[in-house]
Ligand SMILES: [Mg+2]
């Protein structure tokens with residue numbers, strides 16, 4: 001990765017953006033069923049020098065449905081899969097808490113985003129947050145990210161709610177692949193001027 005071109009950050013929600021929503025929680029690696037072209041999208045972004053991270057609410061731990069160790073295993077397996085495609089995932093931040101805990105990391109709070117922003121000392125000049133729920137977007141807005149709602153996962157259902165909220169920098173995309181194309185072209189355009 002070109003270090004000097006690398007000050008661009010993408011934070012992805014996981015469930016409903018990268019992988020399909022499951023009827024229950026994702027508790028085994030095989031539950032992670034990828035949305036069509038989502039891995040291609042991540043690969044394209046990676047080739048264009050974006051730091052790619054994931055911020056995901058995983059209250060299944062707080063609800064005692066799975067153990068932290070199991071979730072870490074799912075994630076390390078996912079990272080391995082990406083590595084085979086030549087993608088280095090920058091960081092996976094997750095909130096393990098039960099919603100009643102009222103922690104600072106469960107989206108719409110910005111704690112997971114802050115965790116990711118803290119890792120690098122330099123300032124990211126371009127920041128994108130991609131989610132399928134209004135809670136993802138609210139967290140991103142608090143830290144001035146450009147926002148993308150994808151229509152996969154809960155996205156289609158949340159569309160009206162998101163429109164009512166009148167976010168400042170928001171784009172609506174069919175899926176992660178369309179979102180990645182938008183970001184890459186957006187970047188090319190802004191370099192042009
Ligand atoms: Mg989601």
Ligand SMILES: [Zn+2]
Pocket residue numbers: 095096097103104105106
């Ligand atoms: Zn939390």
